[in-house]
Amino acid sequence: LFSLSLSRTPCGPPPHPRTNSLRALADANLTSAEAGDPPGRDAAAGRGHGAPARLLPGSRAGNSDPPLEEGPIGSLNMAAKMGRLAKSAGAGLPKLWALFSHPLYNLPCPPLHEDDWLLKVKPKLYDRQDPSLQPLLEQLATHRIVSAVQKSGRTQLKLVMSFPNYGQALFKPMKQGREAETDFNLFYFSDFERHNAEIAAFHLDRVLGYQRIPPVVGRLINVTREIRDITTDRKLARTFYTSPGQGLTLRPSLTPLCFSLKRWVTCVFYGQCSYYCSTEHSICGRPFALEASLAAMLPDLSLAPRRTWRSPWRRSYSRSKLAQWEKDPDYCTKVKATPPYDRGTRLVDLIDMAILDFLMSNMDRHHYETFERFGNYTFLLHLDNGRAFGRHSRDEPSILAPLQQCCRIRRSTLLHLRLLTLPQYRLSDVMRESLSQDRLTAVAPLLSQACLAAVLLTVRRCQTQLLVLGKPLVEPLG
């Protein structure tokens, strides 16, 4: 999906539609999973920037899938539809729209010459103003799923879902109620992942002006029809079973998902992976509908190889040992002297990521990835945000360790953060508006203002510290 969008400047004018793979995707004649759904949502972020406010007609043709079940989830869907209708009539999202229209979010870039293409620095995965972004999100949420197979590796169950136009998405299922807060005594790597965290992280990353998380949408999946009946993955197929009906085999936090289903046949599955794929971690329809996050797939590794980097501020993942950064107050000096952190923007990129993680309480950022072809002067991909947004009643200041220890921040990030504390662009309001664009609108984790204030407080402390030392705090604008 991103192969072409990757190779062009993030701040230049959108290329001609013919050269744009996202637009090509939107133009494809596809089938929709939900008939009668109103045409596309309001492209709040894109309105006035040339993005279409509704889906191209071709993407709505046909309806081969039965509608999803009625009931609480059905009404949730309906509420989401009504919300979208209201927005397409011009209402809603005033703060998000104001934020994305602000000059700080629309900084001009120096013109690129033809021969600069290979040498330029890539600061973002996608362009927020790309007119194809909204149709892409719409299609991730509605395209007919023609295949669902497991994505092997790592600890959590993930499926790769394919669409009729060969587009693909990475599926992560709902595993616990959205309101469930991670137990403070739970070790951070035993935390369960959350589908809503994947969705909200995409929105937060965009609100911060980073655009380094692949687009993610929420979607109700019919576990039987859209996974079990179509999968060609025999290992996955073997893990489906019918629940006794009361979720007796499930963890207590999952029980509500199945609890009201005494008279229904419930289809559950647990897949195969290294840690969380067993009957104790079953995933369960309600009775067939399952909430999930669908992330746009990055180009295949054979086309766009990526490099995985261990974060210098990675947690120890041991119950008894502290990580080096927790013991050494001068840790950043060492990191700053170590390639690739010793030049370019890599360190401030990492600090950008720490700020994102702090705001969403993500302690699980052990690695990050980059696209190999862009070398060391490129953006960091913020993949795997499933353990974010698990705690809303307490902040975790240690996530900001890179900012605290290095006292550096990218100028544009600082300016964006300042903007997001003003009442007219308040982060929590903007996030609420942004999330309201998603079909699973009830996905609305509250980001407290206190959380953002803590970031600015750290920045201010650094400022004082550095004034004493006579050093500049911020990196050049970028």
Ligand SMILES: Nc1ncnc2c1ncn2[C@@H]1O[C@H](COP(=O)(O)OP(=O)(O)OP(=O)(O)O)[C@@H](O)[C@H]1O
């Ligand atoms: N949108 C995407 N497109 C393509 N590949 C992706 C995408 N998101 C993640 N991946 C790849 O899939 C792999 C697994 O994803 P992810 O890290 O989310 O899984 P996980 O099981 O939660 O991992 P962990 O066990 O580390 O928590 C990652 O290494 C990443 O390279």
Ligand SMILES: [Mn+2]
């Ligand atoms: Mn993970």
